Structure formats: C-alpha cells, structure tokens
Amino acid sequence: MKNNNYDKCENIFLDAINRIGCREYILIKERIYYYLSKLYEKSLDYENAYKCLKNSVKCKNILKNDSQVSLKRLKEKDMIYAVQKYKSLYDKMERISNLGKTLTANLDVEKFTYIIYEEIKKLVMLDTFAIGIYEKNKKELNYKIVFKNDKKLPGIVSKVEEGKSLGAYCICNKNDIIINNMAKEYSKYIYKVKINKKQLQEEAKSIISIPLLLDNEATGVMTVQSHKINAYTNEDLNELKILASYVAIAMRNLQLFNEAKHFAEYDVLTECFNRNKILSLGKKIYDESKENGYDLCVAMVDVDNFKSINDNYGHGAGDHILKSVARIMKKNIGDNDYIGRYGGEEFIIIFNKKNIEQASDICENLRRRIEKSKYNIGDRSINATVSIGIFEIHDNISFSDGIKYADESLYVAKKTGKNKIVKTS
Known part of the structure; x- marks a missing residue:
C-alpha cells in the first residue's frame, strides 16, 4: 500500500x-x-x-x-x-x-626592392623592413634595401661583430631571431653593447631577423620590425624563412647580373669604361648636344714611353702605371664628363657641355698631376707623363670624326716633344 x-x-x-x-x-x-x-x-x-x-x-x-x-x-x-x-x-x-x-x-634592383617590400607587408605587420648583404672581406652588413614607415631610406652599413647587433648574431650563428619584447630579450643576442632606456623606447619592440643562406653560407640578413609588443608568431617566422630562401637566391642572381653587366661595360684593369661603352655613351651625348646646342669636346690621352716602361720594368709595372693614371684622371674630371680606355695605353675623355678652353684647363690639370706623381714599382719609384689631343666638335662634324681629329692632335703632341696638350676646333 x-x-x-x-x-x-x-x-x-x-x-x-x-x-x-x-x-x-x-x-x-x-x-x-x-x-x-x-x-x-x-x-x-x-x-x-x-x-x-x-x-x-x-x-x-x-x-x-x-x-x-x-x-x-x-x-x-x-x-x-x-x-x-x-x-x-x-x-x-x-x-x-x-x-x-x-x-x-627579376634582375632590376629597383623593381625587386619594391616587389619584396609590398609582398612582405601582406604577410606580416611591420614598421621597418631591411635586407643587408654580407661583405665577408670587409666583415660588414651593407643594408641596401631599407624601408621605414613606408619610406625608402638610404642604405646603412654596420660592422659584423658578434654580440653587438642582431644582424651580426644571424650572420655568425646562421640562425634566426624572433623577439616580441626588445627590452626584455635583446641581451640574449646583444651583450657587448648596452642599449639605454631611451633607445629601447625609440627602437622596434618586436623583431624577426633571418640569415640569407646559400650552400650553408650566410650571404646576408632579412629583417622585419614592429613598434608593437608581441607582434610576431612562430608561424610568421616560418613563412618568412621560406621567403628568405628565395630572397637569398634572388640577391645572388642580382649580384651576378650586376657583375656581368659591370664587366660588359668596364675595363677590368683600370675600372674606366671599356671602348664599346665609352663610344656608345659618347654617341648618345653627341646626339643630345646637337639637339640642344650644348658644347662638346673630345680628348685622346696617351701614356708617354709606355713600351719602354714595360720593357724596362715589366708588364706589371705598366699595369700599375695605367691604373694609377686612370685613377688620377677619373678623380679630376667633371661630374658630367666621362672617361674610357680606348685601347692599350690610350684613353678617351668626353667633355660634356664644355668648350675647348674649359676642356683644355681640365686636361692641363690632369697632365700636371700625372707628371708630379711618383709611381712605386717594387723598391723603385718612376715617373710617367701623358700627351693629350683635344678637339671641339661643332657644325656638322660627326662624333667619329671628332675622335679622329682629337687623335690627330694627340699625334702632333707626341711628335713635338710629348708631355703636352695640343688642341684644335
């Protein structure tokens, strides 16, 4: 119940x-x-x-x-x-x-620079982006690509000394860095330099730095930086490491291309333009002078008694004289003037927007400087001089004829005593 x-x-x-x-x-x-x-x-x-x-x-x-x-x-x-x-x-x-x-x-440096910067911004937040090339012989990082707050800045060069910079750490250890609080973490990588509080306030708070590696050799550094704390994750680091491998190859390609381009345009011994380059450049300047009515002069320069120098002191001495003479001339011509090695011991100078008197004054200065210089060959010191022929191109005279007339003036200078200037117009 x-x-x-x-x-x-x-x-x-x-x-x-x-x-x-x-x-x-x-x-x-x-x-x-x-x-x-x-x-x-x-x-x-x-x-x-x-x-x-x-x-x-x-x-x-x-x-x-x-x-x-x-x-x-x-x-x-x-x-x-x-x-x-x-x-x-x-x-x-x-x-x-x-x-x-x-x-x-991509083999265009300027185009490469902006492509990499714009694409990196799509991957991670950043205030600063830079790529530095490691110049091993100088132990320097040459930051050729630098952007800060969307502005392209001039390059920066820093010494690679371990313990003194994040870039140096990446190069010396071939390892990457991820920092999300610079004030608390920097001392793990920078321990030979003390960073004061003011610098820490002004510097980036979060940083990723990655070595650019080729065949396990550090060839440079790529870095992204933000003024925010905890801006980056390991996922960001891994993505940038993948991209860094491409950047390393691209930078090497650019370097090889620029070297090939340099050798195609410059004389290996004297570092002046080679014959093809100076003639094509001269023709371009000639066309501009005709179109705009600018003055234009051509000078042919020949090292006196060069065969005797080679015979008496050896071809190494001759090479030393050519390099030294070329260096003096490059340093003492105008900003708009150009010099090239025409062949053997002969050089050509294009005086852009200068008349015969202006070109003659510069050539006389070159002649005196070369004459007064001492050229050390082993334990001996020898002298060298140059003869110069100058021609002012005017009226309907072609560029090639201008060179021919300058060469004829040079021939007169050589035949009438050397170490002198002969000018015609």
Whole structure:
C-alpha cells in the first residue's frame, strides 16, 4: 500500500514531468522517470514501475542520439575549421612560392626592392623592413634595401661583430631571431653593447631577423620590425624563412647580373669604361648636344714611353702605371664628363657641355698631376707623363670624326716633344 510520503513524492515527480516539456531538459526527465520507477517498485506498483523505467530508457536513447548528432556536428565543424586553416596555409605558401619565382627571375634592383617590400607587408605587420648583404672581406652588413614607415631610406652599413647587433648574431650563428619584447630579450643576442632606456623606447619592440643562406653560407640578413609588443608568431617566422630562401637566391642572381653587366661595360684593369661603352655613351651625348646646342669636346690621352716602361720594368709595372693614371684622371674630371680606355695605353675623355678652353684647363690639370706623381714599382719609384689631343666638335662634324681629329692632335703632341696638350676646333 502506498503511504502519504510515497504519494507526496509521486505527485512531485509527476508534476515535474508535466512541467518539463522542452527537449533541452531530457536528461532531467530521464532521471525523474528513473526515480519514479524506483518509487513504484518500493510501493509494489510494478506496472507503473515498468512504464516509468521504459520511459527512462526512451529518454536515454534520445540523449544518446542527440549526443551522436552533436558529436558529428562538432567533428564537422572541426573539419571545416581544419580545411579552412590548411587552405589558408596553402594559399600563403603558394603566394610565397609565386613571389619567390618572381623575385628570382627579376634582375632590376629597383623593381625587386619594391616587389619584396609590398609582398612582405601582406604577410606580416611591420614598421621597418631591411635586407643587408654580407661583405665577408670587409666583415660588414651593407643594408641596401631599407624601408621605414613606408619610406625608402638610404642604405646603412654596420660592422659584423658578434654580440653587438642582431644582424651580426644571424650572420655568425646562421640562425634566426624572433623577439616580441626588445627590452626584455635583446641581451640574449646583444651583450657587448648596452642599449639605454631611451633607445629601447625609440627602437622596434618586436623583431624577426633571418640569415640569407646559400650552400650553408650566410650571404646576408632579412629583417622585419614592429613598434608593437608581441607582434610576431612562430608561424610568421616560418613563412618568412621560406621567403628568405628565395630572397637569398634572388640577391645572388642580382649580384651576378650586376657583375656581368659591370664587366660588359668596364675595363677590368683600370675600372674606366671599356671602348664599346665609352663610344656608345659618347654617341648618345653627341646626339643630345646637337639637339640642344650644348658644347662638346673630345680628348685622346696617351701614356708617354709606355713600351719602354714595360720593357724596362715589366708588364706589371705598366699595369700599375695605367691604373694609377686612370685613377688620377677619373678623380679630376667633371661630374658630367666621362672617361674610357680606348685601347692599350690610350684613353678617351668626353667633355660634356664644355668648350675647348674649359676642356683644355681640365686636361692641363690632369697632365700636371700625372707628371708630379711618383709611381712605386717594387723598391723603385718612376715617373710617367701623358700627351693629350683635344678637339671641339661643332657644325656638322660627326662624333667619329671628332675622335679622329682629337687623335690627330694627340699625334702632333707626341711628335713635338710629348708631355703636352695640343688642341684644335
């Protein structure tokens, strides 16, 4: 028989079931049915005990199905997130790869500079970006590419001494750096120089510096910097390291291209323009002078008694004389004037926007300086002089004829005593 306590409990449970209609409370409903079944069992009401237990099991099955659906949804959500994440990573890697191909194929320094800067800004936040080339023989980092607050700045050169700069650390250790609080972390890399509080306030707070490596040799450094603390992640570092490998190749390609271009235009011994370059440049200046009515003079310069120098002191001495004479002339001609090695011991000078008198004054200064200089050959000191022929190009005289007339003036100077200037116009 049911007593009053059983009846009271039964009514409370049944009232609770009636009040709970929402599927969200199915777990509570399952528990109520379970306890009701126990209540009926104790009161020997087995029929209702069975019914409540059956409803409890039914609620459990609903819970089980809901859990599986929720789990499935959660897994699908995780999968969608993973797919989106991997797609984002793939897109970044593809962008870096395409950028790398663009950089390694580009041989224009100015174009390369702006391409790399604009693309780096898409990868990470930055206030400063720089690429430095390591000049091993000088132990210097030559930062040829420097941007700060979107402005291209002049290059910076710094000595590579371990413990004195972040760039030096990268070069000496062939390792990268990620700093997210400069004030707290710099001493791990810069320990031979004390950075004061004012400098730390003005300097970047977060920095990534990466060595540019080729065949495990450090050829330079690439760095991005931000004035914000905690600006960079390891993911940023890894992306920039991939890009740095392309930058290293691109910088080497630029270097080789510029070297090849230099050798195509300059005489190896004297570092003056070679014959082809000075003649093509001279023709261009000649055309401009004709179009605009500028003065133009050509001078032919020949080292006197050069064969005797080679015969008496050796070809090494002759090379030394040529280099020294060329250095004196390059240093003492005008900013708009050009010099090239015409052949053997003969040079040509293009005097741009100068008349015969102005060109003669410069040539006389060159002649005196060369004559007064001493040229040390081993333990001996010898003298050298030059003869110069000058011609002012005017009217309808062609550039090639101007050279011919200057050469004829040079011939007169050589035949009438050497170490002199002969001018014609």
